[in-house]
Amino acid sequence: MGSWATCAEEVIRTAGDAAKRFYAVNHMSSWYDDGPGVAKMREITLKYEPGTEKPYRGKIYTHGWVFGLITVEGLKRAGRVLDREAFINAIEGIKDFGTGGLCGPINYSPTSHKGGNTWKIFKSDPATGKFIPLTEWRKSD
Numbered sequence: 001m002g003s004w005a006t007c008a009e010e011v012i013r014t015a016g017d018a019a020k021r022f023y024a025v026n027h028m029s030s031w032y033d034d035g036p037g038v039a040k041m042r043e044i045t046l047k048y049e050p051g052t053e054k055p056y057r058g059k060i061y062t063h064g065w066v067f068g069l070i071t072v073e074g075l076k077r078a079g080r081v082l083d084r085e086a087f088i089n090a091i092e093g094i095k096d097f098g099t100g101g102l103c104g105p106i107n108y109s110p111t112s113h114k115g116g117n118t119w120k121i122f123k124s125d126p127a128t129g130k131f132i133p134l135t136e137w138r139k140s141d
Contacts, residue, residue: 004119007131009056012124022124023134027116028062028103030131037100041065056129066102070115073097104137 002011007024015022029038041062046052070091075082077090092113097106104118117140122131 004059007122008058008060009129009131010058012126012129012131013055015124015126017126019124019126024122024124024131025119026059026122026131027119028059028066029101029120029133030059030122031057031061032130033101033133035101037069037098037102038062040100041102062102066099066106066116069099069102070094070097070106104139 002022002024004024004026006022007026009030011022011024012019029035031038031042042053045057073094074087074091077093078086079090092108092110094106094108099106103116106115107117108115118137119140120137121134123134124130125132
């Protein structure tokens with residue numbers, strides 16, 4: 001059983017068949033998972049980088065994509081008079097922001113800048129080189 005850092009396709013490629021009983025947790029979906037947000041991420045990425053479907057991009061790529069979505073949402077909410085305070089207030093107002101399955105719901109407040117608080121358990125599949133989600137998003141306390 002591994003943590004988020006070991007829930008990487010490179011681990012499966014390196015371990016090969018020895019990874020057949022490997023499980024790990026992560027707070028982001030994989031490049032090849034289902035969901036409208038994941039499909040959009042792939043579509044836009046491949047529009048600008050065609051032919052780069054494999055090797056699969058890691059969950060750190062998904063993390064960066066989610067960070068971009070949150071930043072854009074904060075800018076939209078902050079309005080045309082953008083300053084530090086307006087941006088912080090906008091981000092702190094984000095509640096149950098959906099990413100189309102890239103991760104669980106995103107929540108901020110004036111007292112919590114954590115953002116995400118969800119994770120899934122994944123099982124490695126050496127035959128495909130993928131991590132298969134075994135659970136839906138689960139919330140940490």
